[in-house]
Amino acid sequence: xxxxxxxSAHYGRAHILDGVALEVAAGxxxxxxxxxxxxxxxxxxxxxxxxxxSGGQVCFAGAEIAxxxxxxxxxxxxxxxPEERRIFTGLTVMENLEVGRRPAGPGQRAWTPERLFELFxxxxxxxxxxxxxMSGGEQQMxxxxxxxxxxxxxxxxxxxxxxxxxxxxERMARAIGRLKAEGLAILLSEQNLHFAQAVSDRATxxxxxxxxxxxxxxxxxxxxxVREQYLSV
Amino acid sequence: MENLVLQALSGxxxxxxxxxxxxxxxxxxxxxxxxxxAHGSLYMLGAYLAWTLVTSxxxxxxxxxxxxxxxxxxxxxxxxxVEVLLLRRIxxxxxxxxxxxxxxxxxxxxxxxLLTWGAQDLLGPRAPGLRGSTEILGLRFPLYELFLIGVGPxxxxxxxxxxxxxxxxxxxxxxxxDREMVGALGVNQRMxxxxxxxxxxxxAGLGGALQLPRESVNLHMDLSIITEAFVVVVVGxxxxxxxxxxxxxxxxxxxxxxxxxxxxxxxxxxxxxxxxVLVVRPHGLLGKPEAAARGxxxxxxxxxxxxxAALRWAALAAALLAVAVPPFLGDYGISVLTEMAIFxxxxxxxxxxxxxxxxxxxxxxxYFGLGAYxxxxxxQWLGAPMLAxxxxxxxxxxxxxxxxxxxxxxxxxxxSAMLTLAFAQIAWSVAFQWVEVTGxxxxxxxxxxxxxxAPKLVYYYLALGLxxxxxxxxxxxxxxxxxxxxxxxxxxxxxxxxxxxxxxRIRWLGFGLAAAAAGVAGGLFAYGKGSVFPTYMGIPRxxxxxxxxxxxxxQTLSGPIVxxxxxxxxxxxxxxxxxxxxxxLGCVIVALVLFFPQGLAGAARARWEASRGDA
Numbered sequence: 079x080x081x082x083x084x085x086s087a088h089y090g091r092a093h094i095l096d097g098v099a100l101e102v103a104a105g106x107x108x109x110x111x112x113x114x115x116x117x118x119x120x121x122x123x124x125x126x127x128x129x130x131x132s133g134g135q136v137c138f139a140g141a142e143i144a145x146x147x148x149x150x151x152x153x154x155x156x157x158x159x160p161e162e163r164r165i166f167t168g169l170t171v172m173e174n175l176e177v178g179r180r181p182a183g184p185g186q187r188a189w190t191p192e193r194l195f196e197l198f199x200x201x202x203x204x205x206x207x208x209x210x211x212m213s214g215g216e217q218q219m220x221x222x223x224x225x226x227x228x229x230x231x232x233x234x235x236x237x238x239x240x241x242x243x244x245x246x247x248e249r250m251a252r253a254i255g256r257l258k259a260e261g262l263a264i265l266l267s268e269q270n271l272h273f274a275q276a277v278s279d280r281a282t283x284x285x286x287x288x289x290x291x292x293x294x295x296x297x298x299x300x301x302x303x304v305r306e307q308y309l310s311v
Numbered sequence: 312m313e314n315l316v317l318q319a320l321s322g323x324x325x326x327x328x329x330x331x332x333x334x335x336x337x338x339x340x341x342x343x344x345x346x347x348x349a350h351g352s353l354y355m356l357g358a359y360l361a362w363t364l365v366t367s368x369x370x371x372x373x374x375x376x377x378x379x380x381x382x383x384x385x386x387x388x389x390x391x392x393v394e395v396l397l398l399r400r401i402x403x404x405x406x407x408x409x410x411x412x413x414x415x416x417x418x419x420x421x422x423x424x425l426l427t428w429g430a431q432d433l434l435g436p437r438a439p440g441l442r443g444s445t446e447i448l449g450l451r452f453p454l455y456e457l458f459l460i461g462v463g464p465x466x467x468x469x470x471x472x473x474x475x476x477x478x479x480x481x482x483x484x485x486x487x488x489d490r491e492m493v494g495a496l497g498v499n500q501r502m503x504x505x506x507x508x509x510x511x512x513x514x515a516g517l518g519g520a521l522q523l524p525r526e527s528v529n530l531h532m533d534l535s536i537i538t539e540a541f542v543v544v545v546v547g548x549x550x551x552x553x554x555x556x557x558x559x560x561x562x563x564x565x566x567x568x569x570x571x572x573x574x575x576x577x578x579x580x581x582x583x584x585x586x587x588v589l590v591v592r593p594h595g596l597l598g599k600p601e602a603a604a605r606g607x608x609x610x611x612x613x614x615x616x617x618x619x620a621a622l623r624w625a626a627l628a629a630a631l632l633a634v635a636v637p638p639f640l641g642d643y644g645i646s647v648l649t650e651m652a653i654f655x656x657x658x659x660x661x662x663x664x665x666x667x668x669x670x671x672x673x674x675x676x677x678y679f680g681l682g683a684y685x686x687x688x689x690x691q692w693l694g695a696p697m698l699a700x701x702x703x704x705x706x707x708x709x710x711x712x713x714x715x716x717x718x719x720x721x722x723x724x725x726x727s728a729m730l731t732l733a734f735a736q737i738a739w740s741v742a743f744q745w746v747e748v749t750g751x752x753x754x755x756x757x758x759x760x761x762x763x764x765a766p767k768l769v770y771y772y773l774a775l776g777l778x779x780x781x782x783x784x785x786x787x788x789x790x791x792x793x794x795x796x797x798x799x800x801x802x803x804x805x806x807x808x809x810x811x812x813x814x815x816r817i818r819w820l821g822f823g824l825a826a827a828a829a830g831v832a833g834g835l836f837a838y839g840k841g842s843v844f845p846t847y848m849g850i851p852r853x854x855x856x857x858x859x860x861x862x863x864x865x866q867t868l869s870g871p872i873v874x875x876x877x878x879x880x881x882x883x884x885x886x887x888x889x890x891x892x893x894x895x896l897g898c899v900i901v902a903l904v905l906f907f908p909q910g911l912a913g914a915a916r917a918r919w920e921a922s923r924g925d926a
Contacts, residue, residue, distance in 0.1 A: 126495055152497035164492045166485045168599075176478060177485045178496045228497050 079104045079263050080125070080156075080232055085134035085144075087124045094120045096287040097134065102232060102265050107258050109278040110267040111309060117287040118267035119161055122234045125265075126158045127151050139231065155183060157230030161237045161267075163221045167210030171201055174209050174220055178227035186229050187260075194223040197253055215246040222253070232263040239273045251276050271309060275299060283308045313448040318567045320447070324456040326563025327463030328518055328525075332536055333543035333555045334470060335514030341487040341550030342507045345398055345409045346725060349416035351537030353512050356420065357386045357519025358528040359428050362435050365523065372439050383517035390512020394505050397901060402504070404908055406725065407671055411861045412904040414854060417533060418897030424530060426891075435523035455524050462521065466514070467556050474552065483507060487550055538736075538850065542581055545729040546588045548598020557596055579740035582733040586718070589730045593722045619919075622869065630779065637771055645767045649774050649839050651879045653832045656778040658859035658871035659785050660828035666865045667789050668821045669801030670720060671728035674735025675856045677715070678708040678826035680848030681738060682833025687755040687843040688748070697761040697838055701777075704834025705827040711738070712826020713819065720818035735848060742845040754844035758837050774835045781831050786868055788824065797821050862903060864910020873912045 080102040087095040095117050102108045110118050123129040125136050127148040136144040143151050152158070166174050175191050182188035195202030198219040204212065209220060218238060225233060238254075239247045247270070254277045257264065268274040274281065274295075281298045283291040291304050298304065336350045364378035393416060401409055441455040474480035486493045486503055494500050519532070543562055547554025562581055569580045594600055618626070633652070637645050661675045685707030686700035695703065715734040719727050742749045749755065764770050788794050799807040800814035807814050837843045846852065855878065863874025881899065885892035907914040 128491065128495060148491070148494040149497050149499050152495055158495045160492065160495075164489055166488050166492075168488060169481065169485055173481050173484075176481050177493060177498070179478075180497050224496065 079106075079139065080265065081135070081137040082121075082125060083135050083137075085121070085124055085136060086132045087120055087129050088132050089129075094129075094287050095124060095131075098124075098284065098287070098289055100265075100282045100289065100292070102263050104231075104263055105258070105261050106280065107254070107264045107266060107278045108280045108282060109274040110265065110282050110284055111269070111271065111274060112267075112284040113269065113309070116284045118284060119236055120287075121284065122158065122236050122265070122267060125151075125234060126156065128158075152228060152230075153180065155229070155231040157225040157228055157233040159221050159225045159233060159235045159238065161240060163214075163217045165209035165212070165217045165220055165224075168208060170206045170208055171212075171220060172205050174224050175227050178224035180228040182229040183231065186231075188229055189226045191227075194226060197256060198223055215242050218242060218246075218250070219253075226257075230262070232265065233257075235264055235266045237267055237269065239268065239270045247273055269309075271305070313450050316448055317450050317452055318571060319564065320452060320460065321456060322564040322567030323463075323560075324459040324563075325566055326559045327459045327461075328522065329539060329543055329563055330463045330556055330559035331466060331518030331521070332515050332540045333547070333559055334466065334552060335511035335518070336540050337544045337547065337550055337552060337555045338470075338483075338514075339508060339511035340544065342483055342490070343398070343402065343504050344406065345402070345413070346406060347511075348410055348413040348537060349393065349420065350413075350511070350515050350540060351533035351535075352417050352420035353386050353390055353515035354519040354536050354540075355424065355528075355530070355532040356389060357382050357516030358522050358532060359424055359433070359519075360385050360516070361520035361523050362428075362433050362528050365435060370436070370439070375436065375439050379517070379520040379523070382520040383513050386516025386519070387509045387513030390515070391505060391509045393512075394508035397905070398508070399501065399504070400905060401908070404904070405865070407665070407857070407861060407865070408904060408908065411858065412901060414858070415897040415900030415904065417537075418893040418900070420897075421530060421533065422891050422894035422897070428528075430530065432527035432529045434527050437524045441524070459521065459525075463556070463559070466517075467552070470552060479503075479506070534850070538732075539581070541729060541732075542585050545726060546585050546595055548595030549725060551595070551597045551599075554595055554597030579737050579744070582736040582740070586730060586733040586737065589722060589726060589733070590718050593726060595726070618869070621919075626869075633775060634772075637768060642767050645771050646839070647879075647883055649767075649771045650836075651876055652771075652775045652778040653836050653839065654855075654859065654875040654879050655872050656781050656835075657829055657832040657856055658863070658875035659782045660825045660832065661856045662860050662863075662865065662868075662871035663785055663789070663825045663828070664822060665860055666868075666870070667794055667797045667801065668818060668825075669798075670818065670822070671724070671731075672719075672853070673728045673732035673850075673857070674853050675731070675825075675829060676848050676850075676852035677731075677735035677738040678712050678829035679833040679836070679852065679856075680742065680843075680845075681711050681826075682708040682830030683837035683843040683847050684742060684749065684755075684833075685830065686834040686837045687758045690758050691755050692748075697764060700758075700838065701831070701834045704837075705830040708830025708833060709823050709827030712830075713823040716819050716822030716826065720815065720822050732850070732853070735850070735853060739845055739848040742848060749845070752845065754842050756842045758843060759841050760838045764838075770839060774839065777831060777835060781828050782872070785824075785828055789868065793817070793820070858900070862900075862911055864913030864916075866909065867912040867916055870910050870912040873915075874910065877911060 083099045085095055085098040098121055100108065110121060112118050120129055124131045127146050131144050134144065135142060138156055139154055141154060143154065166177060172191065175194070200216060201219055201223060209217065212220065222238065238250055242250065251273060254264065266274065266278060278295055280294050282289055283304070285308050290308055332350065332354050336347060339345060339347050361379050361382035364381050365375050368374035368378050397412055397416070398409065401412055438455050441458050444451040444453045445457065474484055482493060482498055482503055486500065490500055539562065543555055543558045546561065547558035561584070565580055565584060588596060633648070637648055657679055661672060664670050664672050682704035686704045689695035689700045689703045719730045719734070722730055743751055759765065760770055764773055796807065796812045796817045799812055800817050804814045833847065859874040859878045860871050862878055863870030863872065882892070882896065885895050889895060909917060
């Protein structure tokens with residue numbers, strides 16, 4: 079469904095991504111693992127068109143989307159949940175969801191606020207609360223819900239567990255499990271290996287802008303040397 | 312008592328008109344972050360178009376109201392065209408560059424309006440059905456004013472519904488906070504921006520069209536309304552609709568009662584209030600701190616290094632020409648060159664604030680004017696000789712620069728720039744209204760150089776020496792540790808403080824230094840012209856300085872010099888060659904913004920580096 083090959087990106091003269099390649103099949107959850115500053119967020123932004131790629135191909139749903147504008151990419155069915163959440167703080171929960179709303183594609187079951195409140199029950203109790211007056215965990219749920227309102231077929235989920243309490247992380251993992259069950263493909267970026275292995279099918283490790291390792295989760299759990307080299311702090 | 316009520320009512324009517332214009336401006340700024348100087352021009356076009364439509368349509372209700380609404384829609388469409396052709400291309404440019412582009416539009420519209428409607432004031436018909444007046448507390452009050460009082464709240468209510476009850480409005484409010492995120496959620500920002508521009512322009516046009524029965528239509532409407540609208544928008548808080556309403560109310564009533572209570576300081580009152588509001592509330596009454604602007608900030612500024620050898624030789628050649636050629640020129644040529652030398656220093660001083668300092672000043676002319684007045688007042692009241700006057704000029708400008716700067720450099724971005732404008736306007740109106748000391752509008756005459764410097768050529772060499780010396784000194788400052796600190800706090804105030812730089816103090820001193828340098832230029836200008844006038848501190852001169860710096864390019868040290876020479880030379884030639892110099896200058900500015908977004912010197916440097924292959 080999503081094939082990235084040879085993706086490069088620069089900030090000014092600094093090389094941030096160097097030939098990143100990865101793949102996400104329909105209905106699959108793939109995790110992009112790596113330490114701080116390895117290039118996880120930039121990979122996602124480059125796929126989404128928020129950082130202009132300086133080389134490589136991004137193929138999504140049969141279209142070559144490198145160089146497209148973010149809104150065009152989003153309309154093709156690629157959803158993006160940023161690491162910093164970027165909730166519209168002046169807008170209520172319902173209004174935040176409204177901004178994300180887009181019609182469902184053929185054969186898709188459309189997300190509605192009601193269905194999203196089933197997924198994230200705590201949001202349902204604060205429909206008219208401004209986004210700025212929510213806790214970090216609630217904001218994280220809202221930012222995922224907002225993206226789901228666009229009825230994406232694949233979601234780029236950037237470090238959803240960052241800065242959350244363990245009990246919220248558990249809830250988040252359950253929600254991601256349900257999304258996967260609905261048939262949604264997810265490209266996740268994470269530093270929390272425990273969380274990642276609980277929700278993902280496959281893993282790809284990135285370091286200094288290059289892909290270092292790819293394999294299934296069981297393979298990763300068996301390869302202690304790989305984990306030691308790229309993931310331990 | 313009755314009088315006060317009537318005064319309050321007419322204040323409300325002004326507030327209503329002001330709100331229409333300011334609401335459009337604040338909505339446009341909120342979404343696009345464009346400080347739209349041309350908003351006043353759209354207002355003026357609204358008034359002119361309404362005059363044309365109303366006078367050519369059949370008389371009666373349909374003709375009048377149809378004409379007013381038709382004019383508003385036409386202005387909306389004009390705004391849309393400006394957005395699509397010009398602004399859409401420069402959303403990623405720095406804020407001040409967008410300001411420059413919209414100022415180009417102001418100049419173009421002024422001459423086009425002059426060509427279309429002529430120079431005379433035009434009187435429109437009165438509104439049918441609202442011609443008479445009504446009695447309130449036994450006094451007569453015009454019906455049309457009463458109608459205007461109603462228009463403001465109705466428009467506010469409609470806008471509120473639009474922004475809170477429609478999907479479009481929700482998207483606009485979201486884009487006001489984080490436009491990149493809105494794009495990543497699948498919203499076409501371009502359409503959103505264009506539609507917001509249409510709405511904002513329509514409101515400006517409506518505001519102008521509704522003035523038709525109140526006042527004559529003339530070519531000065533654009534700049535007079537834009538300063539007030541800016542004040543309202545800034546006092547209310549950029550991007551805040553309810554803030555704009557509140558501020559319009561405040562400013563409208565201030566006008567109405569200011570005249571009664573302190574007629575002497577009416578001109579300054581509005582800016583005094585803005586200054587106080589900004590000092591107490593740095594983001595306006597209802598504004599929020601600007602979130603660190605996401606996206607659209609462009610790349611980091613290039614490093615400032617010493618000039619390459621070729622540039623040094625070019626500068627040396629130019630300096631030699633400046634010394635060698637004038638003896639062969641006539642008086643006119645010499646005085647043009649004198650002005651050029653003065654404006655080079657003036658622009659270089661503003662550049663210190665804007666380039667290395669990273670602050671914007673819309674009121675730099677204040678320090679130019681304060682220098683000029685310092686010299687002139689010393690000559691008139693103390694009988695000071697020229698050299699003493701020239702020494703007093705930078706002291707006077709520098710002291711006021713430190714006083715005003717103390718408040719300005721605490722704020723950021725547009726707020727800071729508007730506070731500099733407020734102080735400049737305060738200085739201007741003191742010069743304009745304190746007639747006993749400053750001579751008011753008549754200025755101070757007879758500020759001539761001492762006998763030894765009286766010949767034009769000698770005075771030219773004096774000005775050239777002082778301006779060149781001061782400009783080189785400013786250049787030296789940028790390369791000194793103080794300059795490094797200045798640039799460090801510009802790039803990251805927080806990190807600069809973390810390594811022990813007192814960012815506030817550095818900014819403050821930089822501001823004072825720039826003011827003193829502008830004061831030198833002002834003092835020289837006063838003796839060169841033999842007189843000083845309040846216009847030396849006026850908004851147009853501040854805009855001139857901005858144009859010079861931006862034309863040349865903020866990011867190069869030679870930028871302000873090139874810009875000052877290009878601007879002064881261009882304006883001088885244009886004024887001599889054609890009556891339509893505004894049109895030509897406006898087109899040149901727009902073309903420069905579109906094709907040389909780094910300014911003249913910046914573009915030259917880019918070509919130079921590219922040709923040497925180290926880009």
